[in-house]
Amino acid sequence: WEFISPFRSMYCQLSDCCHCDYHPSADGLELDLCRLVYGQHLVKETLVDTIRDFTENPSPRKPLVLSFHGWSGTGKSYVTSLLVKSLHRDGMKSRYVHQFVPTLHFPHASHIQVYKDDLKRWITGNLSECGRSVFIFDEMDKMHPGLIDAIKPFLGNSHVMFGTNYRKAMFIFVSNAGGDQINQLVLDFWKDRKDREDIKLADLESKLSAAVFNSQSSGFWNSDIINEELVDRFVPFLPLKRKHVGECVRSELLSRGLSLGLGGDLIEEVVNAMSYFPEEHKLFSKTGCKTVAAKLDFYL
């Protein structure tokens, strides 16, 4: 592609091949995360450098494996879509981005062997079409334990399995697992009057890995993927406070083309209408920013 790059844009107007769809931009991701995502300093710090290093490496040692953790509505799916958009032109709609939802794609525990075979075949097929494929495994806490280990051979640095192609792929696991540990740490920081921005990834990484490995309701329960340290980054999403919810309301108003001049009281009303925990301090939104749009509909 280096040699024919002058012809690339012309060619890509006529084609939607993998090379044309793939246009990584760590700078674009950084900008999006700074502008659009609230209260998640660890996500920004971790993802931008990781994505930059991975996409700029012409020959990665292994595929990039990310695991997103946190309470509901804190931005895991949202950040996934921003990340994917920074890699593939068509974002989540790209034919090189594949999302698996256990309750939809793997509903029956008794069919686990069939699912394992299908999954391996599906991933092999897609990697041979596009080495830069992205595979997203949503709701990992609802996945039958054992199933995910079927994809273990794709996540390591074996050089024999699929030539070089598969080492440029990306795998993203998303779950609520570890949310309690994350929330407890943020609460402890608050009680100690420490800034939540001072929380470091190292404070949480091993807690998250242990939480998913030890929980019987996690798709990673006793998984070799965790045991053999095939996950490159555990990415914690912190619980959102009232001010973050306010920012979500403000951005929702803007996205609907509504004037913020009218919005001061309205923002306050929506923020107050959300539920907060823990009961005695009411610090964090129970649903993050997830229900902001629906609440706003009610007040408009």
Ligand SMILES: Nc1ncnc2c1ncn2[C@@H]1O[C@H](COP(=O)(O)OP(=O)(O)OP(=O)(O)O)[C@@H](O)[C@H]1O
């Ligand atoms: N940290 C955030 N910054 C800005 N907007 C956010 C944030 N978190 C959530 N939102 C908003 O709330 C919506 C719902 O969030 P999202 O679906 O990403 O949550 P989630 O963490 O994936 O939740 P769940 O675990 O329930 O699937 C997003 O589309 C976005 O509009």
